[in-house]
Amino acid sequence: MQGYKISTNHEEFNLDVIYNFISNSSWAKGIPKATLDKAISNSFCFGMFDEGGVQVGFVRLITDKATFAYLADVFVLESHRGLGLSKWLVKTIVDHSDLQGLRRMILATRDAHGLYSQFGFKAVENPEILMQIWQPDIYHESLV
Numbered sequence: 001m002q003g004y005k006i007s008t009n010h011e012e013f014n015l016d017v018i019y020n021f022i023s024n025s026s027w028a029k030g031i032p033k034a035t036l037d038k039a040i041s042n043s044f045c046f047g048m049f050d051e052g053g054v055q056v057g058f059v060r061l062i063t064d065k066a067t068f069a070y071l072a073d074v075f076v077l078e079s080h081r082g083l084g085l086s087k088w089l090v091k092t093i094v095d096h097s098d099l100q101g102l103r104r105m106i107l108a109t110r111d112a113h114g115l116y117s118q119f120g121f122k123a124v125e126n127p128e129i130l131m132q133i134w135q136p137d138i139y140h141e142s143l144v
Contacts, residue, residue, distance in 0.1 A: 030139040071107035
């Protein structure tokens, strides 16, 4: 996309921009900055930048790059929405050479089903086979 670039180079990421968005998100509100930094360091991440090098988007994948990936922490800053950037970001991930041949790539979304379905994501068949340990208030509990 003209005027934008996507990079997997962690050195280019602006942790403050990423943290300000994700720590105020519905899915990770209140996440400690050190926890997010550790998550980013241990994940395969994609940053999106405008022509001035300012970070405007991000996505994090938890993956072994061979069999499985979990797509998480996807965002494009509101001031850059409506330009097709989220589609470009998801397409870049789905098409990335390190992510070909995966048996499963999953994600959780409350409101972006239309975006992800354009790239082959579907509702989980047989959800009864999936299990989880879910601690939705863990970031708030650590403050007590």
